[in-house]
Amino acid sequence: MQVQTDPLSAAFSALADPTRRAIIARLAAGDATVNELAAPFDMSLPAVSKHLKVLERAGLISRGRNAQWRPCKLEAGPLKEISGWVEHYRRFWEGSFDRLDSYLKEIQEKGKRHE
């Protein structure tokens, strides 16, 4: 199961599945248990459990414990990272050319440090 990818890749990968995005959307309305999250899907419970594990490993959700229920909670950190990443390209669907240059320079610096 997904070994040591960088956080951004893990987040993108986790969101590249409609089921998992639907789970995120559901959690935006409030915390929910695994069974509650699984209800809308024509899929076994273990399958949903696996999706939740993917989301958890990507940091997109956290899970608490309340008796035998494991309430899931949306954690937006990775969403913020994705937003930050994609916003650097905003000029490509709009008109302004600000801030991209510094981003590219930053990337170039990282490359020189071999990353």
Added chain:
Amino acid sequence: MQVQTDPLSAAFSALADPTRRAIIARLAAGDATVNELAAPFDMSLPAVSKHLKVLERAGLISRGRNAQWRPCKLEAGPLKEISGWVEHYRRFWEGSFDRLDSYLKEIQEKGKRHE
């Protein structure tokens, strides 16, 4: 190769790879040929060609033809879609109000759920 997924999934999936994100970053600085794009990577040319195909199928790049070169060009439509999707969750990483809000919601639900 990747059969008929929805556009958003295809875009997220395409971006869930550091090599492909680096290619996107490079193309943000201007169009480039396959060899130019492949240069920074310790990877065979066919491997890069495959990455480009993934990006193309996701609509993130387009390819023209200039003699034997295939200039690649960034297409930001899918990036805009991702931006739109993720912005729906902005409230989850802005402000401490939301954390308090979900905390209160959680407390409240402890009493009335699973009656």
Added chain:
DNA sequence: CAGTTAATTAACTGATTGGTTTATTACAGA
């Protein structure tokens, strides 16, 4: 035409993904 360069296709490989069914763990309540 022959030779070179740019890029893709083909065939193959090992790892990962997304789902299944069955078994197991953890807890609550009578």
Added chain:
DNA sequence: TCTGTAATAAACCAATCAGTTAATTAACTG
């Protein structure tokens, strides 16, 4: 302590992914 419920783990499977090397297509050049 026994039973039911919530959830995960284990084992398995087919499909996809990310890379390789070797072959092929397509275009320019001498």
